Amino acid sequence: MAFPATPLAMTVELYLGPSLGWVDITSDVRQSSAGSGGGVSIGTRGRSSPGRDPDVVRCNLVVNNAGGKYSPRNPASPYYGLLTRNTPLRVRVADVDPGGALAVDGWRRNSGTPGAAVTAPHTSLNGTGDVDVRVWLRMDAWTFHGGIFVVGKDDSWSLAIGDTGMLEWRWVDGSSGAHAIAQSVKPAPAADGSLAIRATLTVSDGSVRFYSAPTLAGPWTQLGGAFIAGATSVKASATNGVQVGRVASYGDNAVTGELFGMELRSGGTLVASPDFTTLRAGATSLTDAQGRVWTFDPGAVPIDRGARFHGEVSEWPLKWNLAGTDTWVPLEASGIRRRLGQGNSPVVSPLRRTVAGVNPAAYLPLEDGAAATRPTSAAAGVATGTSSGVTFGNDPGPHLPGTASVAKMTTATATLSTAVAQRSGASTWSLLLFFKLNAMPVGSDVVYARVYFTGGRVTRWDFMLSGGGYRWIGYDSTGVVVDDRSFSNTSVPPNDWVIHYIEWSTSGSSVSWQPWMANAVDGTFFVGGPYLYTGAVGQPTRVDVVGSSYFQDALLGHLAVAPQRILYAGDFAAVASGYSGEKAGERIARVCAEEGLPVTWWGFPHDTTPAGPQPIAPLLDILADAAKTDGGLLLEGRGHLGLHYRTRASLYNQTPIPVDYTDLVQLEYTDDDELTRNDVTVSRPDGGSARAVQTSGPLSVLNPPDGVGTYDTSEKVNVATDSQLIDHAGWRLHLGTVDEARYPKVKFNLASPALAADAATTKAVVLADAGDVASIAGLPAWLPPGPARVMVDGYAETLDKFEWSITWNGSPASAWDIATWSGSARMVANGTTLTAAITAGATSFQITSTAANGAWTTDPTQFPLDLKVGAERVTVSAISGTGLTQTVTVTARAVNGVSKAWPVGTSVDVWEPAVFAL
Numbered sequence: 001m002a003f004p005a006t007p008l009a010m011t012v013e014l015y016l017g018p019s020l021g022w023v024d025i026t027s028d029v030r031q032s033s034a035g036s037g038g039g040v041s042i043g044t045r046g047r048s049s050p051g052r053d054p055d056v057v058r059c060n061l062v063v064n065n066a067g068g069k070y071s072p073r074n075p076a077s078p079y080y081g082l083l084t085r086n087t088p089l090r091v092r093v094a095d096v097d098p099g100g101a102l103a104v105d106g107w108r109r110n111s112g113t114p115g116a117a118v119t120a121p122h123t124s125l126n127g128t129g130d131v132d133v134r135v136w137l138r139m140d141a142w143t144f145h146g147g148i149f150v151v152g153k154d155d156s157w158s159l160a161i162g163d164t165g166m167l168e169w170r171w172v173d174g175s176s177g178a179h180a181i182a183q184s185v186k187p188a189p190a191a192d193g194s195l196a197i198r199a200t201l202t203v204s205d206g207s208v209r210f211y212s213a214p215t216l217a218g219p220w221t222q223l224g225g226a227f228i229a230g231a232t233s234v235k236a237s238a239t240n241g242v243q244v245g246r247v248a249s250y251g252d253n254a255v256t257g258e259l260f261g262m263e264l265r266s267g268g269t270l271v272a273s274p275d276f277t278t279l280r281a282g283a284t285s286l287t288d289a290q291g292r293v294w295t296f297d298p299g300a301v302p303i304d305r306g307a308r309f310h311g312e313v314s315e316w317p318l319k320w321n322l323a324g325t326d327t328w329v330p331l332e333a334s335g336i337r338r339r340l341g342q343g344n345s346p347v348v349s350p351l352r353r354t355v356a357g358v359n360p361a362a363y364l365p366l367e368d369g370a371a372a373t374r375p376t377s378a379a380a381g382v383a384t385g386t387s388s389g390v391t392f393g394n395d396p397g398p399h400l401p402g403t404a405s406v407a408k409m410t411t412a413t414a415t416l417s418t419a420v421a422q423r424s425g426a427s428t429w430s431l432l433l434f435f436k437l438n439a440m441p442v443g444s445d446v447v448y449a450r451v452y453f454t455g456g457r458v459t460r461w462d463f464m465l466s467g468g469g470y471r472w473i474g475y476d477s478t479g480v481v482v483d484d485r486s487f488s489n490t491s492v493p494p495n496d497w498v499i500h501y502i503e504w505s506t507s508g509s510s511v512s513w514q515p516w517m518a519n520a521v522d523g524t525f526f527v528g529g530p531y532l533y534t535g536a537v538g539q540p541t542r543v544d545v546v547g548s549s550y551f552q553d554a555l556l557g558h559l560a561v562a563p564q565r566i567l568y569a570g571d572f573a574a575v576a577s578g579y580s581g582e583k584a585g586e587r588i589a590r591v592c593a594e595e596g597l598p599v600t601w602w603g604f605p606h607d608t609t610p611a612g613p614q615p616i617a618p619l620l621d622i623l624a625d626a627a628k629t630d631g632g633l634l635l636e637g638r639g640h641l642g643l644h645y646r647t648r649a650s651l652y653n654q655t656p657i658p659v660d661y662t663d664l665v666q667l668e669y670t671d672d673d674e675l676t677r678n679d680v681t682v683s684r685p686d687g688g689s690a691r692a693v694q695t696s697g698p699l700s701v702l703n704p705p706d707g708v709g710t711y712d713t714s715e716k717v718n719v720a721t722d723s724q725l726i727d728h729a730g731w732r733l734h735l736g737t738v739d740e741a742r743y744p745k746v747k748f749n750l751a752s753p754a755l756a757a758d759a760a761t762t763k764a765v766v767l768a769d770a771g772d773v774a775s776i777a778g779l780p781a782w783l784p785p786g787p788a789r790v791m792v793d794g795y796a797e798t799l800d801k802f803e804w805s806i807t808w809n810g811s812p813a814s815a816w817d818i819a820t821w822s823g824s825a826r827m828v829a830n831g832t833t834l835t836a837a838i839t840a841g842a843t844s845f846q847i848t849s850t851a852a853n854g855a856w857t858t859d860p861t862q863f864p865l866d867l868k869v870g871a872e873r874v875t876v877s878a879i880s881g882t883g884l885t886q887t888v889t890v891t892a893r894a895v896n897g898v899s900k901a902w903p904v905g906t907s908v909d910v911w912e913p914a915v916f917a918l
Helices: 336-340 350-356 571-576 584-595 619-630 722-736 759-767
Strands: 010-015 022-024 040-046 058-064 087-093 100-105 117-119 131-139 148-153 157-161 167-172 179-183 194-202 207-213 256-266 269-272 285-287 293-296 300-304 307-313 327-334 362-364 386-388 390-394 406-409 415-419 428-436 446-454 460-465 469-475 481-488 498-507 510-519 525-527 531-534 539-546 555-562 599-602 633-636 643-646 657-660 664-667 679-683 689-693 712-716 746-749 773-777 788-800 803-812 844-848 865-869 872-880 885-892 908-910
Touching (some): 058 087, 256 599, 307 336, 350 584, 428 446, 498 571, 510 571, 539 555, 584 599, 584 619, 584 643, 657 759, 689 722
Parallel strands (some): 599 643
Antiparallel strands (some): 010 087, 040 058, 040 788, 100 256, 131 194, 131 256, 148 157, 194 207, 406 555, 428 498, 428 555, 446 460, 460 469, 498 510, 510 525, 633 643, 746 803, 844 885, 865 872
């Protein structure tokens, strides 16, 4: 038997280091009634009230402390020395969907790859005969421009979802080498976005077939007929393994969502079957039943879908009664945002975050304050830099917003230097320096920087400037020139900010090196080489910037050396501009990657709003700024210890969770002005502003009873350009003028008979997250006619031995229903009214429109059409007449259960008004 006939299968665990791992402490958690508390309470996940930023999730419980087991400083405790501040804690319930998943981000970070699971090459994967591949996944959207590549073996085959949502099978014929593509009809995912998809290739006749199913267990339904391409085999590819979540050769087009499993059959034999539902948060790899080891790319985060909370215990308060017969510890664990926002978090510039994220062996950010007398080192293993004739805290000017401040070489003999920490085994080295001359150089070559190496053929590199350009000369230990390259400075003039970047890499018995010189203003860059010289790279030991007549009054920023690539060519303009124009979601993904902070997604990171320069602010403020710019929800991870971002676009046009009024134990209703904002001004930092005002209608700025009066607000949003502001103001005005009541509390008792007998609804309620939408049917007669569509702004829950309650915080979901090209929404007809009164049973009536809006359509292809007459939904089959007064033919009255007569002057409009997305 299951809950509630038996106790709730709740597990509470603490992570007590790599040796013990996750330790089950459920038996010590007080449940049911106890004088000192019992059960587990999880505070609001998401918004506790409309319009607020999401709260930090908190979990409260009480553990028995007999013998001082949970006393951190008690040597007799079996956990002595392991109960530290911010000990990870998680709560999970096995009763509903206990499985795991691999959450993937679908975003190609410049220094890596989209999230995916990858297995190494293996002979079993190299079959050239029939192929049968199946993937079970969950995504917010099943269509995206450019398509989504789900699984594949590079240069051999792949399964994708095309632009329009059709499945695509791409493969290379092993005999002819020809590329082929087969397409299916569009599959239909479940309401939660999950679906298993399948493609089979039969090489004997070159036929491709597509299928879909609820899970990998089937049953499989064929999608359309067979596609015949005449292939006789599949190209073998011994050098590549299989990737799930992306196909590397197709770059950006990767899955954003959750992977549950994959099966690959070659010639009818199952050769790979990673089951991602077995994963738990923190896993680093998975071995399938065939022995294939699957590793996870950056951006792929194992999650636990059965988890209700992941957080950290920051304190261990010990409690006891005076007699000493009862001892306990009331624990409060918090989501990771609490720690990220604690104390005085460092304020770090975008450039510093990016460079520090590659763990450089030498790094002088050169962002020291004006009173500094030497440059601070930000590289592990290097205590400090040295300088002479250099001032700090200088304004970089408008062309380098990615940095907080810069250094200045005040004399022709000024110097600045840093040692380079030893990093054994590195085969690639890179150097980065930003500089800006006071004037263009004239005359012959002058050295402005030197890099010293040991253990390689070149022991010193001189970087030089002249009136004609840039030059690099490498010398061996005897002073003999090993390589000498130069190029003109016409396209990258040094009298504005220049990015000087060089890479050296081992290439067999030679060194391949390549210089980039980029204009920080517009990203124009010159790439030299790659050039080759025989010998080894060695290890850089020191970098000097040396003064000269050219470098007097020159500005310097971010001198770094790293045992890997620091920047890609595409980063040059972005990093210098503070990543202005970067999509808000991509910023969240990039900054979290720089910090090593796991983040999962619902919605595409690249389907978000272009943002302005990254703020020079603490980490959590940067992420919150990006979330506000996009309009999504920044949450803690429920299935992992990290963050979760739900994009604004993922909130649009959702398929609601069906709920009946009888499933609830509490439903609160209010018709208030909590959300009302009818005069909205939006500005951007150091930019312009835009204003949007509701001037007509029941929630307009007009005085009552024509409106509600003025409810004004102003917000600063870090969008990329002023041209975006009017749309953002209009969107916020729309959210603030939704003319509906609210259902602020929707409470479920999962132990109730109604839910205990309804596994599907129970699962949907349990898995619902902040931002999801529910439709509540069967409302009582004293409430507005339903169903009520409610957005779950946030929720809280209580778990105990025989209790499990979840309470949603709700707001009107209609605010997020936007018009689509082929949808049913229509433009509003403000001002249309009934020309004459109608009875409750009338099957035709007359309407009069305003001159500003004009007459209604009479095009028969636009019907049937649902209208709103007062509060009644009616279906009409035609509208006739060419003037402002027209006749409406009705085929159905009281579609929403409201049946009454309406007087002359009653408002008439479309039932589903078109709202344009931000």
